[in-house]
Amino acid sequence: MNKRILRWGLLLLVLVWGVSYVFIQNSIQTKTVGIQPFENFPQESIDSVKQSISSLYKFQVVVLPQQNLPKDCFINVKSPRYRADKLLKYLKSNRPDSIDLMLGLTTKDISTTKKDKDGNVKKPKSKYEDWGIFGLGYRPGNAAMVSTFRLRKPGLTIERLQKVVTHEIGHNLGLKHCSQNKNCIMDDAAESIKTIDAAGRFLCDYCSRKVNVQHASE
């Protein structure tokens, strides 16, 4: 009798272990990011972006062949720029089936229209209608666009680029700006490069849990 209970008990234990194993495996997000470099984006920067995505999110990264920036995204209101919102649409519609998230990289200036919480163009309109930005990503979504144009500073450009990229991918994964931890990569970049330089390179515990990413403490 006791042996029978033991046997059933063991069987149950194995079953519970098996079910939880499958559950845990499924909850770990394994996604593939496709880097789309535009107009001879430097290889060294591509490599460092690739490395930061795989170390922070543990995603696979594929580098797609370089392309020219689509001409219909060009605008010249204040200065020559490419509209980031249009570039996101372009990336989204050119996403191969094997890729979950598209990440466009350019050295050219990119812009978007900054709106207030009611959805109107922020005032002064002349300033915010075509607003130069570091990066833009859908939240949630499958495309992000980052430019090094406003990140350039000797010795700092690559670190800034890695931070902006992992921030925009965080938005793609559904993360909002983070007020839990000032060192979190999802801290609001506001309108200043200072915030980016002050932010850490990692997701805080709260954001990590939200996207099922193991907290990287190194």
Ligand SMILES: [Zn+2]
């Ligand atoms: Zn953001």
Ligand SMILES: [Zn+2]
């Ligand atoms: Zn956070």
